Amino acid sequence: DDSAATVPLAEARLLAGDAEGALAMLRRPVAAGDAGDAARVAALAHWRAGRLASADLAFTRAIAAGPSARLWIDLARYRLAEQDLVGADNAVAEALALAPRHLEAGTLKARIVQA
Numbered sequence: 001d002d003s004a005a006t007v008p009l010a011e012a013r014l015l016a017g018d019a020e021g022a023l024a025m026l027r028r029p030v031a032a033g034d035a036g037d038a039a040r041v042a043a044l045a046h047w048r049a050g051r052l053a054s055a056d057l058a059f060t061r062a063i064a065a066g067p068s069a070r071l072w073i074d075l076a077r078y079r080l081a082e083q084d085l086v087g088a089d090n091a092v093a094e095a096l097a098l099a100p101r102h103l104e105a106g107t108l109k110a111r112i113v114q115a
Contacts, residue, residue, distance in 0.1 A: 003029040007037045014041060019048040036065030040074055047078055069099035076108050080115070088112050 043058035
């Protein structure tokens with residue numbers, strides 16, 4: 001069953017700069033339990049491709065599937081980049097609630113305070 005590799009391969013394509021390839025990969029079957037992570041990667045791919053409305057929808061799907069600190073951090077980065085300081089701060093607060101000592105969440109919190 002290749003479905004367990006779908007999300008990691010899609011994220012690898014995204015990290016290599018291939019947002020469309022990542023989205024194409026995510027059209028394949030996804031392992032049970034990976035729906036939230038698949039939606040998170042889709043949100044990042046849509047963001048990279050400049051489709052903000054699609055990114056927003058994918059982030060909403062990811063949160064509904066079961067949020068993680070990683071998801072909240074990605075959402076905070078997205079909100080910060082889009083100049084939504086309140087949204088970014090709220091997302092960082094959610095990340096810190098799940099993982100109080102998460103280094104990246106703390107770093108993002110500092111960036112938001114300085115913005």
